[in-house]
Amino acid sequence: MLVETRGSRQGCSYSLWCWVGENSDAIQAICIVLSAIAAFLVIWHNGKISRRQATIQMVVQTFFDAGDNESYAQFKKVITDLEVSKQNIESLALDENSENPASKIILRQLNQYELISLSIRKGVFEENFYKYWFFTQFTRDYSKLFPYITKTREAYCNPAYFCEFETLAKRWLRKKHHVKHPSKVKRAYWSLVGKTEKLRQALDADGTSS
Numbered sequence: 001m002l003v004e005t006r007g008s009r010q011g012c013s014y015s016l017w018c019w020v021g022e023n024s025d026a027i028q029a030i031c032i033v034l035s036a037i038a039a040f041l042v043i044w045h046n047g048k049i050s051r052r053q054a055t056i057q058m059v060v061q062t063f064f065d066a067g068d069n070e071s072y073a074q075f076k077k078v079i080t081d082l083e084v085s086k087q088n089i090e091s092l093a094l095d096e097n098s099e100n101p102a103s104k105i106i107l108r109q110l111n112q113y114e115l116i117s118l119s120i121r122k123g124v125f126e127e128n129f130y131k132y133w134f135f136t137q138f139t140r141d142y143s144k145l146f147p148y149i150t151k152t153r154e155a156y157c158n159p160a161y162f163c164e165f166e167t168l169a170k171r172w173l174r175k176k177h178h179v180k181h182p183s184k185v186k187r188a189y190w191s192l193v194g195k196t197e198k199l200r201q202a203l204d205a206d207g208t209s210s
Contacts, residue, residue, distance in 0.1 A: 071105075071108065071112075072109070075105050075106065075108075075109040078105050078106060081102075082102075088147065089144070089145070090148055092106060094151070113138070113141070113142075116165075117167070117168040118164045121164060138168075138169060138172065139169055142165065142166070142169035146166075149161065149162050
């Protein structure tokens with residue numbers, strides 16, 4: 001049986017301190033790097049919380065602020081009236097219609113979407129949180145407004161008009177809402193296990209159900 005003596009313990013302690021002394025520069029460098037990483041993680045975490053708080057505040061204002069609700073209701077009415085009358089939305093983008101109340105309402109909504117899209121790209125708002133709330137509205141309105149956007153760019157010879165809104169909407173249309181548009185693997189699984197209701201809802205969201 002091995003018996004640890006006092007001398008051996010002292011020898012080990014001495015060797016440890018010798019190793020620390022010999023590698024003090026490396027240990028100090030590692031500590032500095034770890035401190036920098038920790039500081040970065042704290043800053044990143046605080047930034048994420050701030051973005052989420054700003055997004056929540058914007059979402060709450062959109063849903064519960066009377067002015068915002070009225071503004072979007074006016075926009076929906078303009079779109080509905082255009083569809084009922086079979087009037088092309090791009091006609092409102094022409095110079096002679098710039099003072100038309102319907103054109104102003106559309107332009108106001110477009111500017112709001114453009115500002116939100118820019119804020120997401122710059123990290124002011126959290127994209128995933130906003131996407132979960134507004135995916136359907138955002139992509140649907142983009143599809144309806146696309147002819148107006150195109151005509152506005154042509155009328156003013158500026159292809160950059162509403163480019164942030166367009167970029168974000170197209171990205172969302174490529175990478176759809178994970179709940180409303182589940183993957184093909186999940187759909188195949190639902191088909192195999194007989195979850196036809198979930199499968200039907202997914203197909204309805206895609207507009208492919210018969």
